[in-house]
Amino acid sequence: DTEVTQTPKHLVMGMTNxxxxxxxQHMGHRAMYWYKQKAKKPPELMFVYSYEKLSINExxxxxxxxxxxxxxxxxxxxxxxxxxxxxxxxxxxxxxLAGTNTDTQYFxxxxxxxxx
Amino acid sequence: ELKVEQNPLFLSMQEGKNYTIYCNYSTTSDRLYWYRQDPxxxxxxxxxxxxxxAVKQEGRLMASLDTKARLSTLHITAAVHDLSATYFxxxxxxxxxxEKLVFGKGTKLTVNP
Numbered sequence: 001d002t003e004v005t006q007t008p009k010h011l012v013m014g015m016t017n018x019x020x021x022x023x024x025q026h027m028g029h030r031a032m033y034w035y036k037q038k039a040k041k042p043p044e045l046m047f048v049y050s051y052e053k054l055s056i057n058e059x060x061x062x063x064x065x066x067x068x069x070x071x072x073x074x075x076x077x078x079x080x081x082x083x084x085x086x087x088x089x090x091x092x093x094x095x096x097l098a099g100t101n102t103d104t105q106y107f108x109x110x111x112x113x114x115x116x
Numbered sequence: 117e118l119k120v121e122q123n124p125l126f127l128s129m130q131e132g133k134n135y136t137i138y139c140n141y142s143t144t145s146d147r148l149y150w151y152r153q154d155p156x157x158x159x160x161x162x163x164x165x166x167x168x169x170a171v172k173q174e175g176r177l178m179a180s181l182d183t184k185a186r187l188s189t190l191h192i193t194a195a196v197h198d199l200s201a202t203y204f205x206x207x208x209x210x211x212x213x214x215e216k217l218v219f220g221k222g223t224k225l226t227v228n229p
Contacts, residue, residue: 031215042204042219043159056215090158094215104149105217107159 003027004108006091012114015081021111023074023091032074033092033105034066036085043090049074050096081115088112118143118209122220129195130228137190137223139205147208148188149217150179152201159204162190195227 004025013019023032030051035043048056049068063085065077074091088110095103119142129135139148147166151159163172165181165188172179176199178191188205202224206217 033215040222040224042222045216048215050215088156092159104161104164106161107151109158112156 004091004093004106006089006108006111008111009109010112010114012116013078013081014116015083017081018077018079020078021076021089021091021113023076023093023108024072025093025106025108026072027093027106028071028095029093029106030071030096031094032068033094034064034074034076035090035092035107037088037090037110047076078113081113083115086113086115118145118207118218120205120207120218120220122203122205122223124223125221126224126226128226128228129192131196132194134194135192137192137203137205137225139188139190139207139220141186141188141207141218143186143209144183145186145207145209146183148181149206149208150188150190151204151206153204153222154201162203192225195225197227197229200225200227 007022032049034046036046037043045058046060047066052068063080067075090110091108092105094105121140123138149164150162152162153159163179168183170181176193181188202222204222205220209218
């Protein structure tokens with residue numbers, strides 16, 4: 001089973017709202033990722049969690065706040081977003097190999113976010 | 117800084133024809149991934165290529181890696197409409213696995229009946 005699930009599938013929010021995106025995997029992967037993808041562009045890495053600890057933050061604005069409550073769950077909390085934050089938000093996970101090495105990243109179906 | 121270039125960025129082809137997508141990268145790497153993305157959908161892992169000379173095939177798609185030339189190819193044989201999608205290569209900038217992949221811009225493939 002190589003399934004990563006994400007909820008919700010679609011989200012529309014105002015600039016003053018607070019919302020959260022959720023990602024879940026049950027493959028025993030210990031690396032989890034958040035990506036942002038704009039139309040006709042490749043995914044852009046936002047955050048990486050390794051063994052439930054934040055290991056990479058790609059200088060993402062603080063209005064995006066990640067959280068990894070346990071090894072299977074990854075959340076992305078959203079607050080005071082801008083219209084330009086509208087995008088497809090993808091979660092991914094991968095096995096950890098020896099040391100810092102990781103294996104293939106498996107992507108979830110994504111959350112289509114629209115900020116009004 | 118690792119740069120990954122794919123070409124062509126757009127490819128329109130007839131069913132039954134063969135074609136190749138190229139992925140060039142700028143620094144040493146021995147791990148390269150190919151992903152497929154359908155419109156509005158997520159990324160599906162196609163291949164992971166782990167060493168020089170690696171070749172993998174799945175159906176009408178065959179991927180290869182030449183680490184000395186810093187080049188990977190995705191060859192399409194006898195294309196069918198179902199292969200229409202955007203194909204991304206992604207390169208691991210470190211030796212042996214990294215959390216941070218560098219993606220190419222993607223090749224949008226359209227297979228016409």
